[in-house]
Amino acid sequence: xxxxxxxxxxxxxxxxxxxxxxxxxxxxxxxxxxxxxxxxxxxxxxxxxxxxxxxxxxxxxxxxxxxxxxxxxxxxxxxxxxxxxxxxxxxxxxxxxxxxxxxxxxxxxxxxxxxxxxxxxxxxxxxxxxxxxxxxxxxxxxxxxxxxxxxxxxxxxxxxxxxxxxxxxxxxxxxxxxxxxxxxxxxxxxxxxxxxxxxxxxxxxxxxxxxxxxxxxxxxxxxxxxxxxxxxxxxxxxxxxxxxxxxxxxxxxxxxxx
Amino acid sequence: xxxxxxxxxxxxxxxxxxxxxxxxxxxxxxxxxxxxxxxxxxxxxxxxxxxxxxxxxxxxxxxxxxxxxxxxxxxxxxxxxxxxxxxxxxxxxxxxxxxxxxxxxxxxxxxxxxxxxxxxxxxxxxxxxxxxxxxxxxxxxxxxxxxxxxxxxxxxxxxxxxxxxxxxxxxxxxxxxxxxxxxxxxxxxxxxxxxxxxxxxxxxxxxxxxxxxxxxxxxxxxxxxxxxxxxxxxxxxxxxxxxxxxxxxxxxxxxxxxxxxxxxxxxxxxxxx
Numbered sequence: 079x080x081x082x083x084x085x086x087x088x089x090x091x092x093x094x095x096x097x098x099x100x101x102x103x104x105x106x107x108x109x110x111x112x113x114x115x116x117x118x119x120x121x122x123x124x125x126x127x128x129x130x131x132x133x134x135x136x137x138x139x140x141x142x143x144x145x146x147x148x149x150x151x152x153x154x155x156x157x158x159x160x161x162x163x164x165x166x167x168x169x170x171x172x173x174x175x176x177x178x179x180x181x182x183x184x185x186x187x188x189x190x191x192x193x194x195x196x197x198x199x200x201x202x203x204x205x206x207x208x209x210x211x212x213x214x215x216x217x218x219x220x221x222x223x224x225x226x227x228x229x230x231x232x233x234x235x236x237x238x239x240x241x242x243x244x245x246x247x248x249x250x251x252x253x254x255x256x257x258x259x260x261x262x263x264x265x266x267x268x269x270x271x272x273x274x275x276x277x278x279x280x281x282x283x284x285x286x287x288x289x290x291x292x293x294x295x296x297x298x299x300x301x302x303x304x305x306x307x308x309x310x311x312x313x314x315x316x317x318x319x320x321x322x323x324x325x326x327x328x329x330x331x332x333x334x335x336x
Numbered sequence: 337x338x339x340x341x342x343x344x345x346x347x348x349x350x351x352x353x354x355x356x357x358x359x360x361x362x363x364x365x366x367x368x369x370x371x372x373x374x375x376x377x378x379x380x381x382x383x384x385x386x387x388x389x390x391x392x393x394x395x396x397x398x399x400x401x402x403x404x405x406x407x408x409x410x411x412x413x414x415x416x417x418x419x420x421x422x423x424x425x426x427x428x429x430x431x432x433x434x435x436x437x438x439x440x441x442x443x444x445x446x447x448x449x450x451x452x453x454x455x456x457x458x459x460x461x462x463x464x465x466x467x468x469x470x471x472x473x474x475x476x477x478x479x480x481x482x483x484x485x486x487x488x489x490x491x492x493x494x495x496x497x498x499x500x501x502x503x504x505x506x507x508x509x510x511x512x513x514x515x516x517x518x519x520x521x522x523x524x525x526x527x528x529x530x531x532x533x534x535x536x537x538x539x540x541x542x543x544x545x546x547x548x549x550x551x552x553x554x555x556x557x558x559x560x561x562x563x564x565x566x567x568x569x570x571x572x573x574x575x576x577x578x579x580x581x582x583x584x585x586x587x588x589x590x591x592x593x594x595x596x597x598x599x600x601x602x603x604x605x606x607x608x609x
Contacts, residue, residue: 133507150510157508163501167523167600179519180511208600 080107080130080232080264085139087125087290099125101289103139107281109231110262114275115283116321118329122290123268127234130266131157143232153181156225158235162217164209164224170196171205174223181228188227195223198257215246222254226261235267239274248306251277255304272325276317277304284321286328293324390570399574406571410578412554416472416544417586420479421537428484429529432491433517453485457543461550475547475555482543483536490535494528495521527601530594537590541583 087100099122107113115123128134129141132151141148143155156177164173174192175185196205199219209217218238225233239247251274258265269275275282276298284293300313308314352360372392378384379391386394399406435442457478464474498521506516548557556575563571594601 131508133504151508153510155508157505159501159505161501163499163505165502165520165523167526167598176505176519177509180506180509180515182512182515210600 079109079144080105080266081142082106082126082130083140083142085126085129085136085141087122087129087134088137098289100129100136101291103290103292105283105292105295107264107266109144109264111280112258112265112278113267113281113283114279115266115268115285116270116272116275116325117285117290117293118287118325119270120290121285121287123285124236125290126285127157127236127266127268130232131155131234133157153228154230154232156228156230156233158218158221158225158233158238160237160240162209162214162221164217164220166209169206169208170201170212170220173209173220174227176224177227183228191229192223192227195226196220198260199223199253213246215242215250218242218250219253222257226257229261230263232264232266235265237268237270240270247271247274252305254278255302259303272318272321273309275321276300276314277306277308282317282321284324286325286332288332293328296320387567387569390573395570395573395577398568398570399577402571406559406574406578409554409556409559409575410582412472413544413548413556413579414582416475416479416547416555417537417540417582419472419476420543421483421540421586423476423480424484424487424536424540425533427480428487428491428532432488432495435488435492436495436521437513449485449488452481457482458546458550461547465551470551474551475544478547478550479540479543482546483539486535486539487532490528490532491525494525494532497528498524526598530590530598530601533590534587537586538583541579541586545579 082103082105085100085103086098088096088098091097103122103126115126117123125134129136130143130148132148132155135149143152146152164170165176168176171189171192172179174196175188178185178188193202193205196202199222201216201219201223204212204216209220212220218241222235222238225235239250242250255278267275267278279298282296282298284296285291286293296317298313298317300308300311300317376391376393379389379394384391390398431445435445460481461474461478464477468474468477495517502520502524503516506520511519544555545557545560548555549561552558556579559575560572563569563575
């Protein structure tokens with residue numbers, strides 16, 4: 079479970095002025111639930127994720143993960159970045175094992191687990207390839223396997239499919255749902271895509287920009303297992319519509335503001 | 337069965353013929369050979385005296401006649417180059433790590449590096465001879481000084497060029513700085529390190545010869561000076577040709593090491609996202 083309690087985040091801009099990235103953000107993410115965060119660019123989605131990961135400290139307020147206050151990176155968290163950020167000199171298998179190496183843990187035992195994860199992601203037989211030999215979608219799948227190698231109960235994903243083409247993206251969304259169904263985790267998933275968010279999430283968190291804050295949290299009651307055919311479902315459409323309305327209303331309000 | 341199933345695999349368009357490829361491979365050698373022939377013919381046609389510009393065959397015969405002595409000088413120079421180069425590599429790597437470790441150290445060390453680098457090494461050479469004695473030490477020191485600065489700079493650049501996402505990944509895994517250095521920063525810097533090494537090895541040849549000019553009783557630099565003093569220009573040219581060959585060979589050796597041990601660093605694939 080992730081508990082975010084009245085968090086403010088202020089960055090110092092290059093000219094020394096403070097920039098408010100997040101204001102008074104509170105959110106509760108239940109264990110093993112799938113939460114998607116959507117919002118316009120610059121609304122602090124990524125910042126929120128980095129705060130939960132403990133990569134940056136929050137200016138005010140507090141965040142706790144499984145009841146413990148976050149004051150630095152934690153082992154029960156796996157992070158998937160927008161870019162695959164695979165190490166180009168290491169094989170696919172070594173890349174998946176990299177977090178363990180960086181943590182200073184043994185990697186001989188978990189090799190089997192890494193192979194299993196890769197097989198689950200449809201990458202069996204690619205273990206010894208270099209990342210450069212893989213397509214963008216495959217690289218991102220490796221990055222997801224890497225985030226899962228130490229079996230973290232929490233997975234934070236920062237627009238992980240943002241750099242992929244639309245078809246690969248849909249395919250990856252379904253793949254992620256399948257993985258999530260097989261090994262339940264708490265997932266916080268940041269995205270620009272409303273349909274992606276509705277397809278994946280138990281709850282969609284809509285954020286607005288400048289300063290970044292949470293607008294509304296919407297429950298998605300579309301039955302699981304989900305697929306893209308459900309896009310025609312009334313519930314799917316209702317949620318998508320609400321999210322879109324919120325985002326555009328905010329934009330318009332921002333544009334109208336003096 | 338679809339209508340085009342019996343067409344089989346499409347044939348590859350024919351590449352360049354064997355003769356064409358051989359010609360292309362031989363082209364650099366032919367060009368060099370052509371230059372030498374032109375040189376030989378010009379010297380003979382215009383009756384240029386030996387002490388001004390010796391012809392290639394004359395250079396060869398005079399150098400070959402003294403092959404034992406020339407070989408000794410060549411080995412001496414080679415030794416200076418390699419000692420200086422290896423020392424530069426061994427010192428610049430930890431220094432670059434130190435410089436990139438903290439901004440405070442960087443702002444303290446960089447000015448010193450720049451000052452040392454701004455001093456012309458030729459000017460420093462006589463002073464080093466006085467300080468280090470009339471042996472090979474000052475020559476190695478000059479070689480070292482000439483080639484270590486570009487090495488430090490390129491290694492430091494490589495260590496700092498690691499994309500922020502990689503560092504964030506290390507932090508998310510709670511990696512120690514040593515592990516971050518060993519697993520991510522250093523491997524990432526390998527192409528930078530090798531471009532530094534390639535510059536350094538060619539500069540090391542220059543440094544060794546400068547050292548030998550100033551104070552030496554052996555080495556190809558010494559050979560050039562002593563033979564020109566007696567107008568034995570062909571021998572001086574022989575030494576120059578050997579220096580060029582040493583430079584090319586050592587450069588190619590660095591390239592070969594890079595290809596053999598760090599093949600991923602040679603291809604451009606690493607910059608593909």
